[in-house]
Amino acid sequence: MAHNSKYKQLVFTVKDRCRVCYTCVRECPVKAIKIINGQAEVISERCIGCGNCVRVCSQEAKVYLKLTDEVTGLLKSGKPVAACLAPSFAAEFHSVGDYRRLVGMVRALGFTYVTEVAFGADMVARSYRQKYDDGTQKGVISSDCPAIVYYVEHFQPDLIDHLAPYVSPMVAASRYLKHRYGSELEVVFIGPCIAKKAESDDIHYALTFCELREMFAKAGINPEDVEPSEFDPPHAARGAIFPVSHGMLQNMEIADDLTRVDVVVAEGRRNFMDALNEYSKGTLKVNHLELLCCEGCIMGPGMSKNGNKYHRRALVSAYAEEKMKKLNVEEWENEMECAKEIDLCNSFVARDRRLVSPSNDKVAEVLFQMGKNDPSDYLNCGACGYDSCIEHAIAIVQGLAENEMCLPYSIEKLHQSVEKLNISNRELNKAREALKQSEKLAHMGQLSAGIAHELNNPLGVITMYSNLILDETTDENLKGDLQLIVEQTERCRKIVGGLLNFARKNQVRLAETHLEKFITRSLQSVVVPQSVEIRLDVDLKDPYLFMDADQMMQVFNNLEKNAIEAMPNGGVLSLKLRDKPNEVIVSVSDTGTGIAKENIEKLFTPFFTTKEVGKGTGLGLPLCYGIVKMHKGKITVHSNAEPKDGPLGTSFVITLPRNPEN
Numbered sequence: 001m002a003h004n005s006k007y008k009q010l011v012f013t014v015k016d017r018c019r020v021c022y023t024c025v026r027e028c029p030v031k032a033i034k035i036i037n038g039q040a041e042v043i044s045e046r047c048i049g050c051g052n053c054v055r056v057c058s059q060e061a062k063v064y065l066k067l068t069d070e071v072t073g074l075l076k077s078g079k080p081v082a083a084c085l086a087p088s089f090a091a092e093f094h095s096v097g098d099y100r101r102l103v104g105m106v107r108a109l110g111f112t113y114v115t116e117v118a119f120g121a122d123m124v125a126r127s128y129r130q131k132y133d134d135g136t137q138k139g140v141i142s143s144d145c146p147a148i149v150y151y152v153e154h155f156q157p158d159l160i161d162h163l164a165p166y167v168s169p170m171v172a173a174s175r176y177l178k179h180r181y182g183s184e185l186e187v188v189f190i191g192p193c194i195a196k197k198a199e200s201d202d203i204h205y206a207l208t209f210c211e212l213r214e215m216f217a218k219a220g221i222n223p224e225d226v227e228p229s230e231f232d233p234p235h236a237a238r239g240a241i242f243p244v245s246h247g248m249l250q251n252m253e254i255a256d257d258l259t260r261v262d263v264v265v266a267e268g269r270r271n272f273m274d275a276l277n278e279y280s281k282g283t284l285k286v287n288h289l290e291l292l293c294c295e296g297c298i299m300g301p302g303m304s305k306n307g308n309k310y311h312r313r314a315l316v317s318a319y320a321e322e323k324m325k326k327l328n329v330e331e332w333e334n335e336m337e338c339a340k341e342i343d344l345c346n347s348f349v350a351r352d353r354r355l356v357s358p359s360n361d362k363v364a365e366v367l368f369q370m371g372k373n374d375p376s377d378y379l380n381c382g383a384c385g386y387d388s389c390i391e392h393a394i395a396i397v398q399g400l401a402e403n404e405m406c407l408p409y410s411i412e413k414l415h416q417s418v419e420k421l422n423i424s425n426r427e428l429n430k431a432r433e434a435l436k437q438s439e440k441l442a443h444m445g446q447l448s449a450g451i452a453h454e455l456n457n458p459l460g461v462i463t464m465y466s467n468l469i470l471d472e473t474t475d476e477n478l479k480g481d482l483q484l485i486v487e488q489t490e491r492c493r494k495i496v497g498g499l500l501n502f503a504r505k506n507q508v509r510l511a512e513t514h515l516e517k518f519i520t521r522s523l524q525s526v527v528v529p530q531s532v533e534i535r536l537d538v539d540l541k542d543p544y545l546f547m548d549a550d551q552m553m554q555v556f557n558n559l560e561k562n563a564i565e566a567m568p569n570g571g572v573l574s575l576k577l578r579d580k581p582n583e584v585i586v587s588v589s590d591t592g593t594g595i596a597k598e599n600i601e602k603l604f605t606p607f608f609t610t611k612e613v614g615k616g617t618g619l620g621l622p623l624c625y626g627i628v629k630m631h632k633g634k635i636t637v638h639s640n641a642e643p644k645d646g647p648l649g650t651s652f653v654i655t656l657p658r659n660p661e662n
């Protein structure tokens, strides 16, 4: 932005302090603030230095170029240096008391001269007035506010020829001071403005009032310690009223009343842009357009924060009135006469920084991505810092903004994340339940293995001796009883064997097995009553898998037996074989009684059986579970025992990895 070649960037973001509230985006009249990865960054080529972002950031995350060290260095250099105070000092340093005390404080910093910018305003006002009176140029935009000048140059370049062809009061004052005190004089402007820092090479440095306060503090200069003193000449007249709105008009002595239709004053970031837009469209036809980026220089970003506009205005007016009262008119006229020699002409260069407007399709696409599918979704809530959803979308296409800045969009995304979290939470709970269940089974396994192992030997002894006695006895009565003992002991041994199977820790012996052949064999080894129809449905890309066929035979025999036992009046037992590249799925379904809901959980617990004593041991499914687990597979069950919920039946699904070792 800078005309002054020294400075490329005036405003910076302190990343650690930025809380991404988008207030700066909202307040920036030219959208020179870009949000990337949730961080606000000032784009120096677009920045007009108005300092609105600095003013509004409550986190002090926007800072401007500070030059106090440079000025301190300049003051030590031995060169003659003039401080040139903008007239809004009357509002800023009101608490110092008499303005002469402030002048004394500035002098105490080491400035050779302490002067007033207001005299420059007198000079410039005379030129404006002449131009206004001779009527040679229709439509002049005041060019004393540097932010307005940058704005026109960069964002309304078509209006460049309408900018008043004069330098600002600051530059006018500086030129006259050099004329009066010698060309080697360095001038330091001190005022309420950030944009002034880059306005012109006529000024050595520009400080804000806040920086001046910092210098006072650093040098330990207090009002009560200094000798009050008068400003160095040239003394200003009406120019002191310049920093309040309409100030320039008052300075030009153009009465600003409602009957005057050829003059318009617009101040503040929205008003000045509206005025310029209307002016460029032709709906606003005026002779003089007085524009200020801030609400009067008294509200500039270089003033202390939280000032009251109308109080400040009154303070500046009071100061100007006092000045006019004691003005030495003759002396002032002499100075103004001398100042006629100063060239106040200025010219401006259009540097179009407007961004290309993206196509409607692109904008629509971005809106769609933010979940805004039709105009009723355009809430235009402004939370993103843009006035409308469309403007926000355009900025996204232009690389200035991000989707996440949209509050409704972010809330929606948050909802989705919460939903996802809920789902994974539910899944986690399920997994936890399953883990609990398998832990329980593992404990049961250990316990039963222990018991089974201990029972196995005494049972062996009982079997052996009861068989011996049975062989030896001739007593027929006793024979019957002994027969019963042998049978029941045999049953006990089976149960104990089952328990040992369930709990066994022995390895699986994997061998490549043809699944369809294997299942067919498993069906042949169970007794199937006539009333039960068997259906085998095979759809396998690859019929081979690695498994321990002996153990798996027990699994399928158990499932098939259970299914048949659940269909005492006949039905269909169907086996379905399916596969995926890395696993095979076998389901064993029946059209039997189904399993009551409350029993589903207990199925795999040892000794759970609903069958009458002597018929069921409740060890079949636990055994299946154990073997499938050893194969790194899983076994699930779906069942319906309620006629009102549909056809009855049960289906066990076993999923096995094609090779448990991979």
Ligand code: ADP
Pocket: 558, 562, 563, 564, 566, 590, 592, 593, 594, 595, 603, 608, 609, 610, 611, 615, 616, 617, 618, 619, 620, 621, 622, 650
């Ligand atoms: P058992 O067959 O000795 O009772 P299991 O562990 O094989 O022991 O089965 C446990 C219980 O699960 C059975 O008693 C029965 O209630 C139920 N069950 C298992 N499979 C089925 C099925 N296909 N249909 C209905 N109930 C079944």
Ligand code: MG
Pocket: 558, 561, 562, 616, 620, 621
């Ligand atoms: Mg069984």
